[in-house]
Amino acid sequence: MQAMVDLAFERDYEEVTIEEIAARAGGTVEDFEAAFGSKEDCALTLVEEGWVENMRLVRGAFDAEERWPDSLRAAAYAHARWLVENPRLAHFGINELLRAGEKANVLREQIINSYLEMVEAGREFAEAPDSVPASTAESVVGAIAGLMARNSERSEPRDPVAAVPEMMYLAVRPYLGEEAARRELTIPPPND
Amino acid sequence: MPLGRHGLAPDVDQIVKAARVGYVAFYDLFDGKEACFLACFDRIVEEATAAVAEAVADEQEWPRQVATALGCLIDLAVADPKRARVALVEVQAASPAAYARYEAAIDRAAPKLREGRELSPEAGRFSATLEEATLGGVTWVVRQRLVKGELKQAESLLEETIQIALSPYVGDAEARAVAAGILRERSQRR
Numbered sequence: 612m613q614a615m616v617d618l619a620f621e622r623d624y625e626e627v628t629i630e631e632i633a634a635r636a637g638g639t640v641e642d643f644e645a646a647f648g649s650k651e652d653c654a655l656t657l658v659e660e661g662w663v664e665n666m667r668l669v670r671g672a673f674d675a676e677e678r679w680p681d682s683l684r685a686a687a688y689a690h691a692r693w694l695v696e697n698p699r700l701a702h703f704g705i706n707e708l709l710r711a712g713e714k715a716n717v718l719r720e721q722i723i724n725s726y727l728e729m730v731e732a733g734r735e736f737a738e739a740p741d742s743v744p745a746s747t748a749e750s751v752v753g754a755i756a757g758l759m760a761r762n763s764e765r766s767e768p769r770d771p772v773a774a775v776p777e778m779m780y781l782a783v784r785p786y787l788g789e790e791a792a793r794r795e796l797t798i799p800p801p802n803d
Numbered sequence: 804m805p806l807g808r809h810g811l812a813p814d815v816d817q818i819v820k821a822a823r824v825g826y827v828a829f830y831d832l833f834d835g836k837e838a839c840f841l842a843c844f845d846r847i848v849e850e851a852t853a854a855v856a857e858a859v860a861d862e863q864e865w866p867r868q869v870a871t872a873l874g875c876l877i878d879l880a881v882a883d884p885k886r887a888r889v890a891l892v893e894v895q896a897a898s899p900a901a902y903a904r905y906e907a908a909i910d911r912a913a914p915k916l917r918e919g920r921e922l923s924p925e926a927g928r929f930s931a932t933l934e935e936a937t938l939g940g941v942t943w944v945v946r947q948r949l950v951k952g953e954l955k956q957a958e959s960l961l962e963e964t965i966q967i968a969l970s971p972y973v974g975d976a977e978a979r980a981v982a983a984g985i986l987r988e989r990s991q992r993r
Contacts, residue, residue, distance in 0.1 A: 710896055710898070716896055720950070744962075745963060747967065749944050751940060753939060754936035754937065754940030756943070757943065758932060781930065784971065789925055
């Protein structure tokens with residue numbers, strides 16, 4: 612699977628053939644087909660495995676903090692560090708997955724939506740929870756996913772860890788207001 | 804171009820058949836399927852832009868201009884979900900060039916939203932990516948409703964997107980008031 616990630620990082624996913632993936636991995640087309648069936652299924656398996664690991668770390672960081680937005684900030688840094696440690700897989704999941712077929716698009720939406728609950732937890736701490744629009748978390752997660760996709764496509768992407776305070780600003784503002792959101796811009800990353 | 808009948812990727816055979824034209828006529832106009840898709844996307848954006856310009860022409864205040872523009876775009880999506888799907892969903896998966904066009908279309912709307920900073924005393928301290936993020940967020944919410952087939956609840960969607968778009972600039976209470984006013988006027992027009 613690493614062969615597919617590497618090739619898709621070097622060129623567009625659509626241009627990569629099973630023959631090339633098999634050759635890069637040191638196997639044959641038959642080996643590839645026996646293991647994955649198709650290129651799309653390989654892409655899905657790859658991203659699903661990465662997502663499970665990512666969510667384990669992100670959710671673990673979220674649950675370790677008692678209060679929102681501390682919990683969301685911890686989750687955001689865990690996510691950013693995972694992106695730094697897995698740049699090619701992250702690029703594949705964020706950008707190339709879009710063009711990996713209809714099932715891959717469904718998976719991409721599931722992944723994006725899996726972060727909703729952690730953002731929506733902010734409603735409990737809002738001064739007037741009922742006045743925060745119902746689709747706030749959806750819009751925050753969609754906005755951040757869009758910014759991440761743009762960043763990942765840049766020739767010199769911005770460090771995801773450095774971008775966390777700005778993402779936190781966007782997530783906190785609808786729930787806790789401008790002051791609390793702006794505070795996020797001044798909080799340094801945790802040391803670990 | 805046939806929209807929404809062949810999943811993500813109708814091929815040229817399907818396009819010429821649905822359009823009832825020959826291959827020669829197709830290739831006279833387009834280099835291939837991607838060029839056809841890009842032309843289709845450009846036309847949808849161009850027509851939507853013209854519709855929004857007409858809808859907001861009589862609005863003097865920035866919050867109402869933004870709210871009316873959102874109402875116009877949601878109405879277009881409800882009236883023709885296949886076109887909306889091309890502009891918001893398929894374009895992201897079609898090709899890197901198509902995705903770049905989509906991002907460029909979003910970017911063209913950002914300066915209009917940025918005008919709202921003039922209404923906020925806090926604007927100088929806003930995040931630099933606020934407009935890009937707000938547009939991305941609003942687009943994502945509409946896109947999700949479209950994919951789930953929930954566009955029929957257009958009024959609640961409009962109310963929420965107006966609040967999301969305006970709140971950073973005019974505050975939550977004023978954003979809610981603008982949304983309520985727009986919804987009331989739409990209800991009276993029906």
